Amino acid sequence: xxxxxxxxLLVISGPSGVGKGTLxxxxxxxxxxxxxxxxxxxxxxxxxxxxxxxxxxxxxxVFDEMVKKNGFLEYxxxxxxxxxTPVQPVIEAMEKGLNMVLDxxxxxxxxxxxxxPDCVSVFxxxxxxxxxxxxxxxxxxxxxxxxxxxxxxxxxxxxxxDKYDYLVINDDLDAAYEQLKSIVDAEKQRxxxxxxxxxx
Amino acid sequence: xxxxxxxxLLVISGPSGVGKGTLxxxxxxxxxxxxxxxxxxxxxxxxxxxxxxxxxxxxxxVFDEMVKKNGFLEYxxxxxxxxxTPVQPVIEAMEKGLNMVLDxxxxxxxxxxxxxPDCVSVFxxxxxxxxxxxxxxxxxxxxxxxxxxxxxxxxxxxxxxDKYDYLVINDDLDAAYEQLKSIVDAEKQRxxxxxxxxxx
Numbered sequence: 331x332x333x334x335x336x337x338x339l340l341v342i343s344g345p346s347g348v349g350k351g352t353l354x355x356x357x358x359x360x361x362x363x364x365x366x367x368x369x370x371x372x373x374x375x376x377x378x379x380x381x382x383x384x385x386x387x388x389x390x391x392v393f394d395e396m397v398k399k400n401g402f403l404e405y406x407x408x409x410x411x412x413x414x415t416p417v418q419p420v421i422e423a424m425e426k427g428l429n430m431v432l433d434x435x436x437x438x439x440x441x442x443x444x445x446x447p448d449c450v451s452v453f454x455x456x457x458x459x460x461x462x463x464x465x466x467x468x469x470x471x472x473x474x475x476x477x478x479x480x481x482x483x484x485x486x487x488x489x490x491x492d493k494y495d496y497l498v499i500n501d502d503l504d505a506a507y508e509q510l511k512s513i514v515d516a517e518k519q520r521x522x523x524x525x526x527x528x529x530x
Numbered sequence: 531x532x533x534x535x536x537x538x539l540l541v542i543s544g545p546s547g548v549g550k551g552t553l554x555x556x557x558x559x560x561x562x563x564x565x566x567x568x569x570x571x572x573x574x575x576x577x578x579x580x581x582x583x584x585x586x587x588x589x590x591x592v593f594d595e596m597v598k599k600n601g602f603l604e605y606x607x608x609x610x611x612x613x614x615t616p617v618q619p620v621i622e623a624m625e626k627g628l629n630m631v632l633d634x635x636x637x638x639x640x641x642x643x644x645x646x647p648d649c650v651s652v653f654x655x656x657x658x659x660x661x662x663x664x665x666x667x668x669x670x671x672x673x674x675x676x677x678x679x680x681x682x683x684x685x686x687x688x689x690x691x692d693k694y695d696y697l698v699i700n701d702d703l704d705a706a707y708e709q710l711k712s713i714v715d716a717e718k719q720r721x722x723x724x725x726x727x728x729x730x
Contacts, residue, residue: 453721458729488728496719499726509719516716519696519709521653526699528688529658 333526337424338517339446340364340431342510343439344454345484346409347466349500353454354433356507361514363429367419370396373411376471385413404434404441409479413438420446429518436487443493450517452510453494457501459484533726537624538717539646540564540631542710543639544654545684546609547666549700553654554633556707561714563629567619570596573611576671585613604634604641609679613638620646629718636687643693650717652710653694657701659684 342357344350358364371385372393381387388396393412396402405414415432423430434442436453443451456462462484466477491497496513500506518524542557544550558564571585572593581587588596593612596602605614615632623630634642636653643651656662662684666677691697696713700706718724 455726455728460729485730492721494721496716497721497724497726498719509715512712512715513719515709515712516696519698519713521692521694521697524697526655526697528655529660 332529333524335427335518335525336523337427338429338514338523339420339424339442339449340429340514340517341439341442341449341451342431342433342454343436343451343494344500345436345456345462345487346480347462347469347484348454348456349465349503349506350454351433352503353498353500353507353510354431356503357431357510357514361429361511363518364431364514365423365428366431366433367416367423369432369434370402370405370414370416371411372413373409403445404438406435406437406441408435408437409476409483415442429514436490440490440493448522450496450513451494452496452498452513453491454506455488455491455497455499456484457499461501532729533724535627535718535725536723537627538629538714538723539620539624539642539649540629540714540717541639541642541649541651542631542633542654543636543651543694544700545636545656545662545687546680547662547669547684548654548656549665549703549706550654551633552703553698553700553707553710554631556703557631557710557714561629561711563718564714565623565628565630567616567623567630567632569632569634570602570605570614570616571611572613573609603645604638606635606637606641608635608637609676609683615642629714636690640690640693648722650696650713651694652696652698652713653691654706655688655691655697655699656684657699661701 342350342354358366369385370388372390375387396414401416402414403417403420420430443449463481466472466480498506498509542550542554558566569585570588572590575587601616602614603617603620620630642649663681666672666680698706698709
């Protein structure tokens with residue numbers, strides 16, 4: 331049986347602290363058809379983050395240069411830092427028929443959905459706002475003011491959840507991952523991406 | 531956590547002999563959120579088929595009466611018999627927020643997709659035409675001429691596969707079922723159907 335497939339651009343988003351990064355990493359580790367691209371960021375690395383693996387940590391000047399060259403699929407100011415998704419790796423992946431997943435803040439996700447309307451967008455929700463607060467505080471890296479800012483942002487981001495194709499509540503990580511995996515597996519079977527050739 | 535969901539109408543179709551009935555029954559047995567409606571048919575029951583369970587087997591006169599009353603979501607002539615999907619059970623299920631699955635021939639499926647554009651449509655494909663022939667002959671209920679007619683129809687039906695949302699190849703039954711289940715599970719998470727309420 332012969333078949334060809336078009337590449338899928340999967341956008342995983344959700345409020346800060348919801349666990350989208352964990353779901354993103356689990357998907358990349360378990361689904362060998364998924365590739366990723368490294369975003370650019372102007373903020374300082376968090377403990378354990380590695381330049382070129384978690385983000386390309388760059389100066390404001392380098393970031394400005396990328397913006398000028400139209401090098402970003404989207405970029406946004408989030409919690410005081412600037413983040414950008416480089417356009418070139420996404421274009422290359424789609425041309426090769428590879429699947430690519432982006433872990434991206436809601437502001438950036440909405441921009442990607444506008445510029446790449448064929449993307450598959452998944453918004454990760456917390457089971458409750460009090461649980462989201464608990465997770466943000468549990469990080470131990472956020473000042474109380476930053477926690478309040480992130481929670482206020484989260485309310486606005488959740489209000490726009492219907493802009494996304496799919497919603498997944500991250501209450502239990504394994505259950506949330508199973509739902510995300512179903513979405514990925516289903517979208518691989520979309521007739522607009524999947525071209526099996528039935529031999530006579 | 532509170533949530534509400536809108537009902538999903540799932541249409542499973544594919545050429546005769548591809549195994550869509552088996553996948554349909556497995557889904558109904560394993561997914562308790564799925565309901566079904568019994569179609570009307572003017573053909574004779576096959577061995578083992580029960581009136582009111584597999585089909586409402588009716589006379590041409592009763593069928594004509596249903597057509598006159600606009601009682602069918604779709605109806606079609608397939609292989610010499612007439613088949614119709616009653617509209618009332620579908621409307622009732624959607625109003626109650628229940629999921630409903632229809633096992634329906636491709637001619638009828640295309641009609642349902644037109645009248646219910648929000649439905650989720652899945653087309654089941656054989657791995658090859660020779661395998662489809664083997665399955666039709668293996669039924670033991672079809673004359674050689676009927677097999678040829680069904681294979682000729684299958685070619686035309688497969689040519690329209692891109693009209694469906696999703697494609698699943700039924701080579702191995704368990705693998706095909708897993709793909710179908712992923713599609714159903716993913717579609718339950720669609721933001722247009724799924725309305726979680728995140729408490730503050």
